[in-house]
Amino acid sequence: MKLERLISMIYKLLNHEVLSASRLAEEYQVSPRTIYRDIDVICAAGFPVVSYQGMKGGYGMMDGYKMDKSLLGTYDVNSLITVLSSLSTVFDDERAQGTIERLQTIGPEVQTASLTVDFDTRRTEQDVLRHLRTAITGRNIVRFDYVNAQNERTTREMEPLRLHFKYRNWYIYGYCRTRRDYREFRLSRLLDLQLTGETFGPHPDLPDEAASANRGGQGQLEEVVVRVGPEAIAEALDQFHQMERQFHPDGSMTLRIPVCRPLQARWLWSILLGFGSGAVVLEPPELRSILKEQLKNTLKHYEEV
CATH class of the missing domain: 2.30.30 (SH3 type barrels.)
Structure with missing residues (x-):
């Protein structure tokens, strides 16, 4: 995980003189380009990382630098502990737990949780x-x-x-x-x-x-326009909360959903059909025909009911 990797890299740079990008890339199973980006993030966070050239070159912390409690505020520490605790629970990760314990040593003695993360993992x-x-x-x-x-x-x-x-x-x-x-x-x-x-x-x-x-050639995105009735607003927002939307005086809503190949996107059909009579596709017309055919095929299973 990127967050855990960044924290681990900070401690390694604090505890080692010089570490090369290739060595870090091999240890964390990422590309050197990813390590370069991580170093930029660490520098932007205020850590004085120095680049050394030559055969034994690499990255290290500025001479005399020590990690201080003032570098991470209460909010930062609590947020990091919360996220890592969630990951530790999912993966039963002892290394993440060790990072949590180190963060707790620089955090406040009494912590009030203002952030929780639930991955809802079965x-x-x-x-x-x-x-x-x-x-x-x-x-x-x-x-x-x-x-x-x-x-x-x-x-x-x-x-x-x-x-x-x-x-x-x-x-x-x-x-x-x-x-x-x-x-x-x-x-x-x-x-x-x-x-x-x-x-x-x-x-x-x-x-x-x-x-x-x-x-892989995903193709160009096409816009699907859906009119959602008042009775399906909450469910539509749950499914498409980041999509462009427009609310109307009668309580309905129009959604504009960019989709790659919507006429083959069976996942989209399932969601739209799941709204029942609470939503209707306005565009493209070919998708309307597909959903109509899907409904006809479904009704065949219930003809004798």
């Missing part, structure tokens, strides 16, 4: 997360079955590199040996995970997830 998903975290740390190849958006089930072999929590879901990112390219997989669609005994080497030139997605 027990089965926690087991998968911990196995994947172990595989990432040990550079173990994993094998699993995956159900894609077209409901096709395939067996994959992967070199796992990063775990992400985004869009209210966990994802694993790494090199898919089956497809011979970098891929991202949603954990909820991942089945029968196995850690193989085979290991893999470092990925020094690891591409960003966004670059991999673009290389």
